[in-house]
Amino acid sequence: MSATDIDYYELLEVSRDADARAIKSSYRKLAMKYHPDRNPGDAECEAKFKAISQAYDCLKDPQKRAAYDRFGHAAFQQGASGGGHGPQGDFGDIGDIFETIFGSAFGGGGGRQQPRRGADLRYDMEIGLEDAFHGKSTEIEIEVSLSCETCGGSGATPGTSTRGCNLCNGYGKVRAKQGFFVVERPCPTCNGRGEVLVDPCNACSGEGRVDRPQELEVEIPAGVDTGTRIRLSGKGEAGPRGAPPGDLYIFVHVKPHAVFQRDGTTLVTRIPISFTTAALGGSVDIPDLSGETNTIEIPPGIQSGKQLRKRGAGMPVLQGRGRGDMVVEIAVETPTRLSKAQREILEQFRETETGDECPESRGFFEKLKEAFGG
Secondary structure (H helix, E strand, O other): OOHHHOOHHHHOOOOOOOOHHHHHHHHHHHHHHHOOOOOOOOHHHHHHHHHHHHHHHHHOOHHHHHHHHHHHHHHHOOOOOOOOOOOOHHHHHHHHHHHHHHOOOOOOOOOOOOOOOOOOEEEEEEEOHHHHHHOEEEEEEEEEEEEOOOOOOOOEOOOOOEEEOOOOOOOOEEEEEEOOEEEEEEOOOOOOOOEEEOOEOOOOOOOOEEEEEEEEEEEEOOOOOOOOEEEEOOOOOOOHHHOOOOOEEEEEEEOOOOOOEEEOOEEEEEEEEEHHHHHHOEEEEEEOOOOOEEEEEEOOOOOOOOEEEEOOOOOEOOOOOOEOOEEEEEEEEOOOOOOHHHHHHHHHHHHHOOOOOOHHHHHHHHHHHHHOOO
């Protein structure tokens, strides 16, 4: 018995819409039944075992199964019509079958490979927070592959041309059989172009591009942050032999600032104030990145960690309107060096304390008394 004499689904005793699990289960049951070790000397069982193994090998693979469902056993018969693209004509039909089902990834793919676009490039730029606030125009220099001026990017010596590739007969692809399949790859001689240079350009060795430094002007918009990506279209690597260039991507990194930490469009800073200012109230002047001075009013009795907000004194909105806020976090500083007069004043103040001046402290110690029985 040959697997090509009977339908694969009939061999495995499953319906044509059976899923992979059902096919596998049925195959295991049949393989155990007809295995030569269980049927020594039985030629018919051995042939049946080979047939169901061949059927399972096809149906367990989604690509092979799709080809079989559409074309039956003919999907895996070689040389049915002969011919084909390029010097591997014996495999033309099966390549066309898989091209019909799966597209160019598995079949002919429509002839020569299209010109390959140049690679995209990355440039990391570090700027200060002030530059991120105002924006800036700056110049960078990068080493990049540019179109060869000698041959105009064609890769050929001026006055010469190209000829068809002998290996792929100008098709740009070659085919090779691997088991049931025919694998199609770009021609190694012409790299998928279908043609080769008669006389390569000496300046670029036939590549159509050469490496050299390039100076570019970059506009950094106001409001950029670390991770912002700026795209310069067509400023990447030149494509081979006149193919379109790639793009250049500028990745922005904003350096830490001495005063402000940034959270989106919000600028955060921590300012120490004296304990007398915290108790009596007052004000502090904080300049923002625009150079404008912002007066922050401190209410009496403020505590460490309290945050005060100044609207519109933060970072500008990237590609938008307005600015974020400035947030000032208060840190009450206890004096570490006191004069004799200051100490005497504080001693007098302590003698007048009733506990009502610091309600949080008084409440805490009352809780201690309750928790530990006085």
